[in-house]
Amino acid sequence: MWLFEQIVEFFSFQDVNIRYVALGTLLLGASSAIVGCFTFLRKKALVGDTIAHSILPGICLSFIVFKTKDPLMLLLGAMLSGWLSVYVVDYISANSKIKPDTAIGLTLSVFFGIGILLLTHIQHSGNSAQAGLDKFLFGKAASLVQNDVITFGIVSVILIGTIILFFKQFSLISFDVHFAKTIGLSVRTFEVILSTITVLAVAIGIQTVGVVLMAAMLITPAAAARFWTDKLKVMVIIAAIIGGISGIFGAFISYTAPSMPTGPWIVAVLSFIAIGSMLVAPKNGAISKIRKQNKNQRKILEDNIIKLLYKLGEKENEFFKNRSIRTLKNYREYPEKKLLKGLNILKKKNQVVLVNDLWVLTEEGKKAGMRIVRIHRLWELYLTTYLRIAPDHVHEDAETIEHIITPEMESKLEHLLDYPEKDPHSANIPYKNEKDINE
Amino acid sequence: MSDFWIILTGCLASVSCGLLGCFLILRQMAMVGDAISHAVLPGIVIAFLFSGSLDSVPMLIGAATFGVITTYLIELFNKKGGLQKDASIGITFTWLFAIGVILISLYADDVHIDQDCVLFGEIAYVALEPLISYIPGLSAPSTVWVLFIVMLLIIAMIIFGYKGLFLTTFDPSFAAAIGVSTVVWHYLLMSAVSVTTVVSFESVGAILVVALLIAPAATAYLITDKLPKMLVISALVGIIASFGGYYLAVWLDASVAAAIATVLGIEFTLAFLFSPQNGIIIKRLRR
Amino acid sequence: MNIQVDNPVLEVHDLTVSYDKKPVLWDVDFTIPYGNLVGIIGPNGAGKSTLIKAIMGLVPKGSGYIKLYDDTLDSVRHKVSYVPQRESVDWDFPASVLDVVLMGRYGKNGLLKRISKKDKEIAYESLKRVNMLDFASRQISQLSGGQQQRTFLARALAQEADLYLMDEPFAGVDAATERSIVDLLLEMRKEGKTIIVVHHDLQSAIDYFDWTLLLNTRLVASGPTEKVFTTELLQETYGGKLTLLSKIGDLMKEKQFPAREK
Numbered sequence: 001m002w003l004f005e006q007i008v009e010f011f012s013f014q015d016v017n018i019r020y021v022a023l024g025t026l027l028l029g030a031s032s033a034i035v036g037c038f039t040f041l042r043k044k045a046l047v048g049d050t051i052a053h054s055i056l057p058g059i060c061l062s063f064i065v066f067k068t069k070d071p072l073m074l075l076l077g078a079m080l081s082g083w084l085s086v087y088v089v090d091y092i093s094a095n096s097k098i099k100p101d102t103a104i105g106l107t108l109s110v111f112f113g114i115g116i117l118l119l120t121h122i123q124h125s126g127n128s129a130q131a132g133l134d135k136f137l138f139g140k141a142a143s144l145v146q147n148d149v150i151t152f153g154i155v156s157v158i159l160i161g162t163i164i165l166f167f168k169q170f171s172l173i174s175f176d177v178h179f180a181k182t183i184g185l186s187v188r189t190f191e192v193i194l195s196t197i198t199v200l201a202v203a204i205g206i207q208t209v210g211v212v213l214m215a216a217m218l219i220t221p222a223a224a225a226r227f228w229t230d231k232l233k234v235m236v237i238i239a240a241i242i243g244g245i246s247g248i249f250g251a252f253i254s255y256t257a258p259s260m261p262t263g264p265w266i267v268a269v270l271s272f273i274a275i276g277s278m279l280v281a282p283k284n285g286a287i288s289k290i291r292k293q294n295k296n297q298r299k300i301l302e303d304n305i306i307k308l309l310y311k312l313g314e315k316e317n318e319f320f321k322n323r324s325i326r327t328l329k330n331y332r333e334y335p336e337k338k339l340l341k342g343l344n345i346l347k348k349k350n351q352v353v354l355v356n357d358l359w360v361l362t363e364e365g366k367k368a369g370m371r372i373v374r375i376h377r378l379w380e381l382y383l384t385t386y387l388r389i390a391p392d393h394v395h396e397d398a399e400t401i402e403h404i405i406t407p408e409m410e411s412k413l414e415h416l417l418d419y420p421e422k423d424p425h426s427a428n429i430p431y432k433n434e435k436d437i438n439e
Numbered sequence: 440m441s442d443f444w445i446i447l448t449g450c451l452a453s454v455s456c457g458l459l460g461c462f463l464i465l466r467q468m469a470m471v472g473d474a475i476s477h478a479v480l481p482g483i484v485i486a487f488l489f490s491g492s493l494d495s496v497p498m499l500i501g502a503a504t505f506g507v508i509t510t511y512l513i514e515l516f517n518k519k520g521g522l523q524k525d526a527s528i529g530i531t532f533t534w535l536f537a538i539g540v541i542l543i544s545l546y547a548d549d550v551h552i553d554q555d556c557v558l559f560g561e562i563a564y565v566a567l568e569p570l571i572s573y574i575p576g577l578s579a580p581s582t583v584w585v586l587f588i589v590m591l592l593i594i595a596m597i598i599f600g601y602k603g604l605f606l607t608t609f610d611p612s613f614a615a616a617i618g619v620s621t622v623v624w625h626y627l628l629m630s631a632v633s634v635t636t637v638v639s640f641e642s643v644g645a646i647l648v649v650a651l652l653i654a655p656a657a658t659a660y661l662i663t664d665k666l667p668k669m670l671v672i673s674a675l676v677g678i679i680a681s682f683g684g685y686y687l688a689v690w691l692d693a694s695v696a697a698a699i700a701t702v703l704g705i706e707f708t709l710a711f712l713f714s715p716q717n718g719i720i721i722k723r724l725r726r
Numbered sequence: 727m728n729i730q731v732d733n734p735v736l737e738v739h740d741l742t743v744s745y746d747k748k749p750v751l752w753d754v755d756f757t758i759p760y761g762n763l764v765g766i767i768g769p770n771g772a773g774k775s776t777l778i779k780a781i782m783g784l785v786p787k788g789s790g791y792i793k794l795y796d797d798t799l800d801s802v803r804h805k806v807s808y809v810p811q812r813e814s815v816d817w818d819f820p821a822s823v824l825d826v827v828l829m830g831r832y833g834k835n836g837l838l839k840r841i842s843k844k845d846k847e848i849a850y851e852s853l854k855r856v857n858m859l860d861f862a863s864r865q866i867s868q869l870s871g872g873q874q875q876r877t878f879l880a881r882a883l884a885q886e887a888d889l890y891l892m893d894e895p896f897a898g899v900d901a902a903t904e905r906s907i908v909d910l911l912l913e914m915r916k917e918g919k920t921i922i923v924v925h926h927d928l929q930s931a932i933d934y935f936d937w938t939l940l941l942n943t944r945l946v947a948s949g950p951t952e953k954v955f956t957t958e959l960l961q962e963t964y965g966g967k968l969t970l971l972s973k974i975g976d977l978m979k980e981k982q983f984p985a986r987e988k
Contacts, residue, residue, distance in 0.1 A: 045525040046470055095719055096711060097818040097867075098657055105469035106657050106707065109650035113700020121693040212477055216533035223526045260544050264537035271534035278520040286519065292982040300987055386968055387944040388728065389753050393740055396789070397753050400987050404977055412970055465819060603837040606829055609819050613881075616782045616808035617833040618800065664865040666820045 006256050018255065024149045025247030025266065028208050029217065031156040033243025034163055035201045036218030037225070037236050038194055041174040045219045046104050047086060051202040052214035053108035054085030056115025060122060071151065075203055082199035085111050112211070148207070155204045162197050163236070170194060171232050209263030216267045217243065224274035227281035246270040296403070298345065303372050303403050305342035306351055308332050309361045310369025314430075319366050322358035370430045371410075376402040377423035378413045384424045385417065391424040444580055446685050449699055451586035452639040453651055453677025455593045459632055460656035461666070461673050465608050466628075470525070471513060472652045474532035475629060476636040476645050478509040480539030483637060488546055499634055506633020507626060509535060589638045596631060597670065604628070605666065647696040651677055654703035661710045661717045676706050727959060729949035731759040733796075735889055735920045736781070741790035742986070743773070743780050748979035749788065749943070750776050752971065756939060756948040763915045764922040765935035765951070769964050772942045774924040775811065778891050782808050788985025794889060804833060807887035809878050811894050817866050823877050824862040827852055830884030845884075852883035855910060872903030879907065883914075890914070890921040897926065908934055928960070943971065 010018055039047050055078035062077025063069065085107050092103040163170065169190045172180040180187050198218070206214050225238035250266030279286045305328075312331055313319030328339060343359055346352045351365030361369070376398045383394040405413070423429055463472045479502040486501025509531055516527040597604065607614045607624040614621050632652070639648045655676035659669040684699030691698070712720045734757035743751040751773040758764055766774045779785045781792055783799050795802045807830075830852070831845040853859045856876040861869070869877065875895055882890055896904050911921050911934075925931055931938060931951070938954045940946035940963040947954045947963075977983070 040523075040526060043523060043525060045523070045529050049473075049529065092711070096661060096717055098660065099464070099467050099469075101467050102464045102469045102653060102657050102660075105473050105649060105653040108473075109647075109653060110700055110704035110707070113647065113650055113697045114704065116697035117688075117691065117693045117701050119694075120697060121691045124692040212536050213533050215529050216537070219526050219529040220533070223522055223530060227521075261540060264540040264544075267533050267537040268541065271530060271537070274530055275534075278516065278522065284521060289982050293984070296981060296983050304987075382970070383753065387753065387971070388946060389755065389944070390728065393753065393755055396740065396986065397742075400983075400985065401974065403987075404974065404981065404983055406977070409970065409973065416970065465816075599838065602832055602841075605821075605825075606832055606837070609821060609826070610810065610815050610829070612779075612784060612810040612814050613808060613829065615784050616806075616810075617885075618803050619832075619837065660820070664820045664867060665822070666825075669820050 003256070007252075010252050010255050018251075020146055020149045021251045021255070021262075022248050024152050025208060025251040025262070026244045027149075027152045027156040027247075028205050029221070029243035029245070029247025029250075029266065030240040031159045031243075032201050032205050032214075032217035033221035033225075033239040034236055035159055035198050036220075036243075037222040037232075037239050038163075038170050038174050039198060040219055040222035040226070041232075045223075046101075046215065047089070047198065048202060048218035049215035050085050050089060050104050050108045050111075051082045051199050052206055052211050054111035054115075055079075055082040055199070055203050055206065056211070057081045057111055057118055058084075058115075060115060060118035063122065064118065071147075078203040079196075079199050081111065081115075082203060083195065086195050086199070152204060155200060159197050159201055162193065166190060166193065167233075174232075209266055210261075213263045213267045216270055220267070220270040220274045221246070224270070224277040227277040227284045242270065242273050246273065300403050301338060301342040302345045302349075305334075305339065306346055306361075306365055306369040307372045307376075307402075308334075309352065309359070310366060310373055313361060313366070313369075314373075319361050322355055322360050324358055328359070372402055374430055375405050375410055375413075377427060377429045378410070378417060378420070379405065380423050380425070381417055381420055381429075382413060394424060442685065444583060445695060446681050448583055448586060449643065449681030449684065449695070450678045451583065451590050452635075452643050452648070453655065453681055453699075454674045455586070455590045455635045456639065456648060456651035457655040457659075457673035457677040458593055458597055458670055459628070459635060460652040460654075461659065461670050462604055462608055462628055463632065463652060464656045464660060469653050470528050471510070471629070472632050473649045474513065474528045475506050475509050475632050476648045476652070478532045478535035478539075479505045479633055479637055479640075480536050480645075481505055481542055482508075482539075482633075483640070484539055484542040484546070488542075498637055502633045502637035503630050505535065506629055506636070509633075510626060510629040585638050589635060593631060593635065596627075600624075600627070643696045643699070647700050650700040650703050654700075654707050655680070658703075658707045658710045661707075661714045664716065676703070680706060727947040727949055727954060727956075728756060728945065729953070731757045733760070734758050735760045735795060736922070737793040737796070738777075738781065739790050739792070741777075741780060741792065742788040743776050743785055744788045744978075744985055746979060747982050747985075748975045749985060751780065752944045754790070754941070754945045756945055758920065758922065758937065758948075760920055761915060761918050762920055762936045763911055763934065764920070764937040764939065765925045765931045766922065766939045766941055767925055767928065767931050767963070768941040768946075772963075774941055775893055777941065778808070778893050778922070778924055781891060782806070805888045807882040807885040807890045809882045809890065809892040809895060812871070812874055812878065812897065817869070817874060819866065821866055822863050823853070823858060823866060823869070823873075823880075824849060826866060826877050827862075827880045827884050830881040833885060848886070849880070849884050852880040855883055856880045857906065871898045872900050875899050875903065875907065879910065888919055890919060892921065892923045894924050894926060896930075904930075931955075943967065 009015070010022075036045075036048065039045055058077035058079070058081025059074050060077075061081070062073050066073050089100070089103045089107045092098050092107070093100045098106075169180075169185060172185060173187055173190050173194070177187060201218070202214055205217050209217060221239040221243040222235070224242050225235045228238055229235050246266050246269040249269045250262050253265040253269075254260050254262035277285065280288070282288050308328060308331060309323065310319070312323065312328075313321070325336060325339060328334070329336065343352060343354075346365065347354060349364070349368075351362055351368050352359050353362060354360075379398045379401050380391075380394040383389045383397060384391055389397075419431075421429055460469075460472070463469055482501035482503075482505030483498050484501075486497040489501075490497035512531045512535075513524075513527045516522045516531065517524050520527070522530070603619065603624050606619060607621045611621045636645075636648050636652075639651070643651070655673040656669070658676045659672035662672055663669050680699045680702040683702040683705075685695055687693075687702060688695040688698035710718065712718050715721060736758040738754055738756050741751055741754040742749055754777065766777065768774050776785060780787060781794075781799075792799070794806060799806065824846075827849045828841055828845060831841065831848065835842065835845070850859065850862065853862055856879050858873065858876050858880055861873060861877075866874065866877065879895065882892070895907060899907070911923070914921060915936075923935070925934070932955055935951050937949065938951045939948045940954060940959055942963050947959045978985075
């Protein structure tokens with residue numbers, strides 16, 4: 001009951017503090033996710049990590065030079081050094097044999113090192129005004145106050161506004177830089193704008209989740225969203241929702257256990273959603289792949305058994321005779337369990353009926369079996385004719401492909417091969433009726 | 440005397456990291472190294488919870504395990520999950536690090552594994568440790584002993600495994616073609632990185648470890664064209680930074696680890712500009 | 727036209743290879759005779775590189791088997807040499823030409839033994855044969871395209887193998903280097919070696935190869951070069967993809983269909 005009470009208390013947002021924290025983390029999560037989509041698509045997912053580690057020296061320098069903790073001044077410092085780091089990474093990889101991943105790791109660790117150097121220098125110099133500078137390192141979401149939320153709000157509006165305004169251009173430079181250049185788009189300018197808003201998102205976001213985890217706020221929602229859609233607009237929206245929800249959930253968990261840092265919980269929720277998406281998303285998810293494979297196995301089984309019945313009928317020139325399991329097994333070796341499973345699937349489709357423990361083909365079943373056999377033989381002919389494969393090598397291939405050919409492909413095959421009567425092994429190719437051949 | 444222990448700790452960590460870092464950057468796995476250095480955190484915490492102490496051996500096992508897990512997860516997300524390489528790295532390490540921090544706040548809040556320490560360590564603490572003598576006549580803080588042994592192991596690994604590391608780094612296809620398992624060497628290297636990372640944590644912290652893994656190797660890469668030289672120069676660059684960093688930290692009254700990282704940055708910049716073969720200023724002067 | 731030989735050095739039977747479930751090699755079937763210089767010809771994306779990689783066990787097979795010297799690859803690895811494409815390697819790597827050529831000796835002595843004097847002698851011999859002896863201590867980052875290719879060749883020679891599989895050894899190489907490489911390959915053939923080369927240029931193929939494989943996802947032809955280089959067969963090879971086959975491949979990928987029933 002206690003947990004339930006907490007849920008009610010939190011989500012009713014009656015407590016002002018809760019409102020601030022929830023709103024703040026929501027905005028943060030959503031706006032980072034939106035910006036992160038573009039860095040993700042440009043395959044620069046780790047740039048977020050670089051910037052996160054690199055803003056610290058700027059903040060400290062700003063404090064040292066301007067002797068103030070005015071957030072705007074600190075932000076300015078953060079943005080400058082964040083921006084510088086992006087430039088340094090690109091410059092190093094473009095002007096030496098240093099590879100991009102090395103440039104990133106080098107820049108982020110050195111910049112961060114310089115940042116800590118300055119920070120500890122400030123801390124040890126006994127300047128009491130510096131207390132709290134280190135919140136940039138670890139993030140203190142639970143202590144968000146009204147001013148912070150207002151700042152988040154403004155920054156989020158700027159970020160989202162910029163993305164909406166330049167959506168087309170950002171899409172182009174993310175997907176096809178060369179094309180963008182050829183149509184005269186000033187790629188450089190838009191790269192700069194994109195970098196700037198990324199730095200801004202990081203500089204703000206770090207105060208909630210801390211340095212190490214900031215990268216996740218950018219990458220993880222985008223990666224999760226990617227599994228659900230191929231369209232950029234949809235991806236951005238899904239990412240924003242995932243980011244926002246994770247933000248609020250993280251805040252909630254931190255609320256129920258006040259000594260818990262919020263950042264890690266937000267990232268834990270994000271990662272859970274991302275990994276879940278990897279598994280579950282239709283079409284691209286891993287579970288969906290497994291489901292497809294199972295479906296294929298079922299189809300292969302039922303096709304093979306109906307084909308078996310048809311061919312038995314063809315051989316004995318009598319299709320609708322009662323057949324025992326033993327007869328079937330004699331004709332083609334099959335584990336009995338599988339045989340029964342397949343026969344039951346066929347029974348449901350009315351392609352066979354069960355009469356006193358014996359199985360009989362129906363008219364429907366005969367048509368279905370005939371179709372598989374026809375496709376098999378047509379495909380064998382296709383392989384020998386167009387792929388020039390030896391006749392004694394085509395059977396296995398046809399055994400597989402016969403299950404996958406659609407009716408549309410079937411008519412293409414018939415047409416391509418000009419309605420042949422015999423397959424490469426001189427077996428008849430059965431057509432539904434004479435009409436088909438003359439179509 | 441305490442200066443000596445601090446600088447020595449830095450040097451020992453530098454050598455281990457500098458040597459391994461050469462192979463990391465040549466395999467374009469610098470960020471995987473960065474990921475491992477963060478992702479071992481849960482391993483350390485779990486080891487602490489199981490063993491009830493901050494002893495090195497359980498920590499090393501916990502770290503090596505999580506290093507392997509990290510490597511495996513990155514491959515899994517990339518190959519089976521269809522996720523692009525950089526995102527696989529980013530998601531894996533942030534997730535594991537988040538778990539680590541959560542575990543700390545849940546179970547280990549009062550112990551000195553705190554975020555500060557893990558992130559940037561305090562190499563100066565080494566001077567406060569009691570001296571232990573494993574070899575008669577030679578006594579040193581236990582951190583130093585551990586770092587020393589790990590360094591010897593790494594050196595041995597590189598000497599005996601040189602052909603395998605060279606082969607699988609330079610031409611993995613050819614390696615596979617002659618029947619060498621690239622997977623084994625990959626995991627071997629990453630396990631070594633995990634172990635080195637963790638022994639260095641307590642003294643130099645996660646961020647400096649990343650700097651030590653990448654910066655000296657990158658600097659050496661710009662200075663020389665021969666792998667054996669690159670390994671030696673990488674270790675030297677780290678040693679110089681340990682000295683320089685210590686005195687910089689004393690002068691500025693700041694964190695020693697951070698100062699070492701800063702000096703590494705300076706060394707890299709000098710190489711970037713002035714390296715006889717690759718320095719951009721040298722190249723410009725030649726024209 | 728798929729001429730089979732008795733007692734082949736390489737036998738590929740019903741080979742299918744897929745990338746993400748889409749077949750890029752379909753039911754490929756051929757035999758190669760001993761002591762020939764063989765060319766694998768086909769348009770871009772035909773699966774030529776994939777074929778070599780499948781033979782070397784570098785990519786998994788969806789169906790079929792491959793026999794070298796009538797045995798599995800693992801049993802005869804010491805007899806087989808693989809020369810990958812030049813771009814598969816980062817030439818900024820801090821190594822000398824000799825370092826790379828010595829790699830060819832790793833298979834003989836294992837990875838834990840040190841490089842022996844004999845290894846070095848063989849390496850130098852190989853460098854001499856490709857006219858790169860003067861470059862032995864040169865850093866590979868300073869090599870031209872042709873020199874890189876010859877370094878790879880020297881490494882292959884150092885393996886002292888009998889069957890050589892080379893992936894585009896003439897790509898991006900100047901005419902003189904190409905000529906000298908071909909001369910070397912012909913020499914090797916005289917010594918009884920079998921050399922299989924993925925090649926991109928039709929014109930030179932007629933001059934260079936005794937035996938040719940025409941490949942475009944499926945095998946179009948395999949046989950002595952003069953027999954295989956007919957207009958009809960070449961048109962079939964270069965005449966564009968088989969649409970129906972391609973559609974089925976896409977369908978297999980979409981439905982995650984296996985290449986063979988289990």
